[in-house]
């Protein structure tokens with residue numbers, strides 16, 4: 001098969017770099033896609049599990065817009081709800097009652113919460129969750145996991161980023177390692193009566209490194225420690241939300257969070273996020289003044305209602321876990337048949353891959369040249385129409401079928417054949 005080229009994408013990118021800082025924000029902008037020549041840069045249209053780039057190349061999309069594409073691009077049921085709402089109203093002085101309907105759907109769907117506050121981005125609600133925890137407890141410190149991503153607010157930046165300029169915003173943060181109860185106990189003991197909240201993703205999912213699931217009993221113990229010490233347990237479910245369990249990722253791992261942040265999967269790409277919480281924290285949320293120009297727009301609420309109802313009808317979390325496992329099991333078998341080792345981490349519906357010569361060699365750091373086999377194999381898949389990333393977890397959407405996985409595995413096979421001659 002001829003592999004893809006990207007002349008039009010590159011033309012757009014050259015223009016973009018002149019008039020938009022970095023050309024594109026986020027992962028593209030920081031040069032995460034390596035080698036960049038192997039990747040499409042701009043898209044033209046998308047449908048279901050696929051997108052077409054500016055050059056007309058078609059991709060099976062395992063990035064799902066970094067998560068929001070959960071049902072499939074341009075889902076007809078979500079689009080119908082959106083068109084109907086657009087005919088009526090969107091951003092209006094008095095918000096639409098659709099917001100209340102959406103909150104009802106959320107409260108009925110997510111098992112551990114009693115209320116929902118709507119915003120736009122994941123970072124809006126992770127920041128709000130810290131404020132709510134602080135107001136509720138009258139404490140100033142927040143405990144969080146080293147290397148976790150919670151958005152781009154000054155408190156959430158990597159410590160030391162931007163020449164340490166955000167030091168002040170980060171001075172009340174207490175960092176612990178993932179799945180390390182001893183460190184959590186020590187942090188609580190070292191900061192007696194001072195920690196307002198513990199914010200964490202359901203499992204460890206940073207970019208660039210192997211993801212890690214919670215060990216046995218981890219979340220139960222964390223829940224106990226938070227309850228005993230009056231610490232608000234905040235689940236950042238912005239990325240995992242609805243891909244493990246529609247009732248919440250805390251339910252999936254057998255615990256109850258006090259506050260839950262969600263965004264990406266709520267409305268199949270329409271822009272809405274939510275902070276949800278237990279009844280006891282509603283007053284604290286009410287006492288924080290927090291809003292934005294578009295936060296009460298009705299169209300994303302209508303999209304969210306249609307999206308969640310359809311996810312339930314399809315039992316989508318189960319389907320996505322199954323489809324992800326089919327792909328990752330297939331990848332591991334294929335890698336082994338070429339004498340390579342494919343490390344799979346994270347949950348199957350948000351799988352993280354790392355290819356190496358063998359399990360010992362898999363100690364490579366993404367930034368080292370020893371990761372070149374991995375980057376080259378991913379690039380060969382992309383050039384053949386399967387969009388996966390080499391540095392970030394991937395995502396399954398509900399529109400993906402077993403036939404799509406068959407196609408992705410046949411591309412993986414071709415890509416292995418190509419890299420085997422070089423590595």
Ligand SMILES: Cc1ncc(COP(=O)(O)O)c(C=O)c1O
Pocket residue numbers: 120121122123124126149150151152201236237238239263
């Ligand atoms: C776990 C997690 N928390 C928070 C965020 C921030 O969300 P947003 O980019 O919508 O502000 C992200 C975004 O990727 C995320 O993955």
